[in-house]
Amino acid sequence: MKLVIAIVQDDDSAELIDSVTEAGFRVTKLATTGGFLKAGNTTLIIGVEEEKVNYVISLIEDTCKKRKQIINTTTPITGNVDIFMSYPIEVEVGGATIFVLDVDQFIRV
Template sequence: MKLVISIVQDEDAHKLMDKLMKNKFGVTKLASTGGFLRSGNTTLIIGVENERVDEVIELIDSIAKTRTQIATTPPLTTWSQGVYMPYPVEVEVGGATIFVVDVEKFEKV
């Protein structure tokens, strides 16, 4: 068994969860915040049998698409580190960050 942890943009989360559940995958949703833009993300935790990992990744890829966004204010960390960036700036957001880890033991109680 594997644990798939996927971090997606909030606007992709509900559609992705619906698609995962329609394909008989159990999914747990956690609210999270991105580092660079401090924008809302969703972390999805999906327990899956080894042979279905690629199927989950394909479903995530079909929904979580990258897009461009205009950032009008710098993240707080740039000021404290002495980094200068002209604003507004166009940045790429969206897509998904996916981790697949082995599950030693799984129990549902």
């Protein structure tokens, strides 16, 4: 038994949960926040048999695509801490961070 933990962007989570449950897997959804953009993420926890791990990963890869997004960032103007300058930067968002862990014991009651 394996535990797949997938951290995905909120925009991809509903479609991914639908794909995973339609494929017959149970999934637990946790609301999380990313550190870089400080934006909402979703962490999904999926218990799977070892031989089905690659299938679950392919579902995640098919749903969670990387894309470019413009965000505004603020920087203090040198010499004056009370004045900030805002400027847009392009960042890559989406995709998924996936962890696959061994499960010593799985109990459903």
